[in-house]
Amino acid sequence: MARLRVVLLLIMSLFSSSLLALSEFHLELKDHLFYPSSVTIPAGQKVKLIIHNLDDTPEEFDSFSLNREKVVFAQSTTHIYIGPLKPGEYEFYGRYNPNTARGKVVVVKDQGANHAD
Amino acid sequence: MNSLRLVFILVVLELSLMQGVYADSNPVDKVYHPLVVANERKVEWRFVARELEDKNYLAQRLAYGQAITERLIVEAYLSGERDQSDDYGLKGYEIELRYMLTEQGQYWADWGLLLEFEKQHDSDTYEITTGVLFEKEFVHTSLTINALLIYEWGQNLDNEMESEFRLQYRYRYMPEIQPAIEIYTGEDFIGIGPALMGVHRFEGIRQLKWELAFINGFNGEKYDETLRFVLEYDF
Numbered sequence: 099m100a101r102l103r104v105v106l107l108l109i110m111s112l113f114s115s116s117l118l119a120l121s122e123f124h125l126e127l128k129d130h131l132f133y134p135s136s137v138t139i140p141a142g143q144k145v146k147l148i149i150h151n152l153d154d155t156p157e158e159f160d161s162f163s164l165n166r167e168k169v170v171f172a173q174s175t176t177h178i179y180i181g182p183l184k185p186g187e188y189e190f191y192g193r194y195n196p197n198t199a200r201g202k203v204v205v206v207k208d209q210g211a212n213h214a215d
Numbered sequence: 216m217n218s219l220r221l222v223f224i225l226v227v228l229e230l231s232l233m234q235g236v237y238a239d240s241n242p243v244d245k246v247y248h249p250l251v252v253a254n255e256r257k258v259e260w261r262f263v264a265r266e267l268e269d270k271n272y273l274a275q276r277l278a279y280g281q282a283i284t285e286r287l288i289v290e291a292y293l294s295g296e297r298d299q300s301d302d303y304g305l306k307g308y309e310i311e312l313r314y315m316l317t318e319q320g321q322y323w324a325d326w327g328l329l330l331e332f333e334k335q336h337d338s339d340t341y342e343i344t345t346g347v348l349f350e351k352e353f354v355h356t357s358l359t360i361n362a363l364l365i366y367e368w369g370q371n372l373d374n375e376m377e378s379e380f381r382l383q384y385r386y387r388y389m390p391e392i393q394p395a396i397e398i399y400t401g402e403d404f405i406g407i408g409p410a411l412m413g414v415h416r417f418e419g420i421r422q423l424k425w426e427l428a429f430i431n432g433f434n435g436e437k438y439d440e441t442l443r444f445v446l447e448y449d450f
Contacts, residue, residue, distance in 0.1 A: 168253075169285070
């Protein structure tokens with residue numbers, strides 16, 4: 099019974115977190131490059147990274163430090179949830195074009211807008 | 216939201232059915248992660264050696280897997296096992312479906328489902344496994360839990376329901392080196408031990424993943440040690 103109660107509490111917290119509105123940040127993939135190549139997000143918050151692939155080939159967003167891996171199909175849009183993160187820089191790259199498709203997520207303490215470098 | 220309701224129902228169902236039923240085979244095996252990557256294709260080799268005081272077991276599995284949608288991957292296995300007379304041969308065939316229920320990082324935790332169907336090679340003996348896969352990130356570490364419910368039926372076997380529990384707590388130190396602790400429970404078995412895993416990425420989407428774990432059983436046997444090893448090539 100105690101185990102069931104723990105599960106119920108976990109599920110309730112899972113539902114409630116889904117109701118929070120998330121800040122959205124956009125990235126474009128064009129000619130196998132990420133635009134912007136640097137995205138600044140606030141620390142301690144979960145955010146939604148929306149990736150628009152304008153190329154005619156698929157790409158796979160990969161980041162060990164962000165612990166994310168997702169395919170972005172050609173001429174399509176996908177999204178990735180990241181955070182909450184501590185301040186710092188988190189690199190990501192495209193698995194199909196690792197030499198060109200590279201970027202980083204910069205996590206800052208204060209509320210930041212999306213800065214392009 | 217519907218998928219979350221489904222998770223809720225399945226978790227409650229699994230946990231309520233798991234009360235008092237434990238699997239009688241060695242539950243030490245791969246700890247499944249809920250993540251499925253679109254276009255993923257892989258070949259996999261699993262090796263499990265268990266040594267008890269007076270006997271030992273050796274099992275290997277070869278698999279081919281392919282993601283057929285953005286959230287669903289199918290894997291087919293051939294399994295081999297050394298029997299009591301030291302003969303090594305084909306033991307059975309297995310088909311496995313793993314479904315990613317929630318997007319990575321979207322909710323408080325990531326959830327997935329597992330469904331396996333297995334047939335013994337030389338007898339009409341079957342096994343079906345359903346499971347809930349859970350993963351939660353804590354900064355640089357990940358906690359993964361599998362709650363599995365197994366039903367066996369067929370020739371020379373009493374139909375029975377069993378359960379297994381697998382837990383892995385992994386430190387994502389660097390891609391190639393990720394130390395972990397693993398815990399397994401089944402019928403008359405509680406095992407715990409260290410594990411080491413990693414991934415080496417080649418050009419493009421090709422990568423080699425490996426896992427090594429050494430699990431000590433605490434189930435009354437004086438000596439019960441299991442070594443498990445997984446080599447997976449994704450392409």
